[in-house]
Amino acid sequence: MTADDSQQARAARKAAAEEDRRLLAAIVGRDPDALSSLYDRYAGMLQALSHRVLHDAAEAEEILQEVFLQVWNQAERYDSVRSSVSTWLVLITRSRSIDRLRSRKVAERTVQSAESEKRHTHTSPEGPRDVFRQERHRRLQQELEKLPEEQRQVLELAFYSGMTQSEIATEISIPLGTVKTRTLLAVRKLRRALRDELEELL
């Protein structure tokens, strides 16, 4: 990537983050068009996240609707000091999906099937549509691929299966200290590698 490309990518990320905040402010003002736009920007990614947690396309769609209904009803609860709009949406989706997963009491089955379903079938054949998201998608895949398998595993169990570190230690039969070490190493590496992505979100 050239310096110009990098500059353009940074400008695109910054503009996207600003547009997210503008849309959310409009949603607080009860503008359905703003909700529609925010949905168009994030529905694909959020449904993929929910599907990754639940391994069920119909439930992932339900979660997607619930998330955007919550955004419509509670947009004023978004705190820009705490997180970017994008991360807020990710956390709501993850939280709802994991709640649903726990209510189904199939966490064990999901852990077993997670490996085989990492790349689920209900995805876009074209991939992400806009360039900046395509680039972010590629970067994340690339950086996660670089992590040692055991570090990636604890991160995925924590993030996508909602397991605590103690639960992960029990699940994969390793000491709690090792889980903590792997988690810390994984997140620190990612933070370093994604510093330029993070700059626009902070």
Next chain:
Amino acid sequence: MSDHNLNEENLTEDDIRLLDLIDGLAAEDGRTIAAGDAPGARGAEREWLETLGLLPYELDQAVPRPEVKRDLMALVQQAPQIREISTAGTPAEPHSLTSRRLVALERRARWYMPIAATFAFALLGVTAFQFSQIESQRRTIADLSSQLERVEPNGPELASIRSRLDQQGSHLKMLTSLGAEYCVLRPVGEPPRFPGATATMVISPERNRWYLAAEGLEPCPGEVCYELWFVTDGDPIRAAAFDAENSFSRIELSGSHEGLPLTVRAITITRAPASAADQPTETVLLADQAMTLL
């Protein structure tokens, strides 16, 4: 840091904060994740959180079906006053119809609190019913729309599905209209004949349409049917006769009645021979004594 040498003594404050943050992500949207008091701690937490927030971008994007967005927007545009209340522990948000009424009641007088609480629980129940009904209508509309795409053009099924879609759309409109009146019909009799049965009636603000959802009524034998009555100061109004068909599952009915009196004293469901009688028969199964005005 090697992969195996960590113990609690090796952890820095930053490490502990990150590990606590990851374990605490289940907190609904990150609002309740504990942060250190120092501004630097808050900044570090934010950076960790954003790093984790990027993780799902690794996934290949899904392609939500168009119906998902269509139904969401229909719900938002037709029912801006409907609030989801199923999330346990979520504080009532400022726009909520229920919470606005509660705040207003609280301001009027403290000694009204017990009455307000009772009223709030009643409203909450109705709102929950309203929400579940809207969800049910939405699902039915989505199913019918999906069927519509599959049927042959000009085939015999087409008219039937379109008619059902119109009907469901009409129900949805009524359920989401401000000023709709709701009441819950409960089993009567000692002991009640169908103790598990319930029904909810919605009357449109214009009082010219109604919608009934009933559950737990058993199929009628022979020439017997259920009848729905509005009991008024004048003559009772026989609104509908229906059967529970072959199951105990949900029954949905709707109808129109021009000029339904404002003084509906009760709504009852009876079971009687299908004789088109002009008075309710002796067997009242479900009844509600007063309308609840939303």
